[in-house]
Amino acid sequence: MQRRTHDWRIDERQYARHESRRGRRHAFEQLDPRRTALVVVDVVPFFVEQNEYAFGLVPRVNALATALRDAGGTVAWVVPGPSRRTAVDREFYGEEVAAAYSASGGSGPLRDRLWHELEVREDTDLLVEKSAASAFFPGRSPLPELLAERGIDTVVVTGTVTNVCCESTVRDASTLGYRVVLVADACAAVDDQDHNASLHVVYRSFGDVRPTSAVLELIGA
Template sequence: MATQSSSTSSYKEYEIRHRLPDPKTSALLVIDMQNHFSSIATPILPAITTTIKLCMHACIPIILTRHRHKRGDNGGVLGEWWDGELIVDGTPESELITEVSMAVEATTETEIVKVVVVEKETYSAFRKTGLEELLREMGVEEVIVSGVMTNLCCETTAREAFVRGFRVFFSTDATATTSTELHEATLKNLAYGFAYLVDCNSLHQAFSA
């Protein structure tokens, strides 16, 4: 199971725009790093926790999303698509992965950073969550997208952020999905029309300047 891009050539040809996020106007979105997705998320935990720490040290707000459905909710077309395999609120699978929670808690002991958990019930972190209003209130103009799954919730959220007027930065090493093919397909699409691609090294460069 490939969670990071091992072959950069497939999407590098589309990465013709280069920019680094401005820590003064950015927020980090950490998408659905929950126990339900642990097999996909575990390999990128080092990159995720590094990204969180870099952003928190730069005083960038952290928005953690948690996908969940109320017990008895059939999930509509999402539930139909995944044959009823939904993340039910209140179950261990719905909770954030311990390492992610610990990374946030450990850093907030030394940094004063706004951390918010947004609960959602579809691929987009913007749908019926109040996320856009929250970001506007904080003066956020740019979002950095990380988490799982690259080609589903992360990509949908990135695209929707773009059409809502946010500048989008998408992590290549702190996002993951079930195959390299799907991961890189998203990177191609986003680099072509929606997002600047970043990784832990480029974020370190941006926030150390």
């Protein structure tokens, strides 16, 4: 499969809006790798196999994971768990799609459920399951507690799908008080329109938006 990258963008008027408020384009101009976690959301076969954009983010995720891990930071791999197939789910999605989403994370050991090209270090990395769109929604994932144990104050979010689970994760992480960076070219949606709509919302209200190259520079600074 071809590895594609979204033609991502933030409107200049949004950059100008924040520059006029805080005197700089990006909220977070530095980070402490030891207090930073790379949160990789839902990079599993269900979302990767039929989406060239999801397939294309894998090398960037691996580069970020290696750099942050080597700098003393945390890498957290998040896998969809069986969701509660409520009456509302079935009404909203229909029976077939609700069942498919509920099973989207697969079964078995968490490492085996991730996309096979991801470079995971099970001796140091966190592997967690979530039962909601967000990896930070209270009671639906152990991730917030695990990050608190490691003194994490900054999360760098990557994965799929940009406008669903990644955006939900960013919103809840922001609500919990984390410094949040969404990696623009290491997330994937089904098309550029959906992807860029989420980048706009996140940059405007919930966190910073940076490309992989800029995040790698922050890690190495």
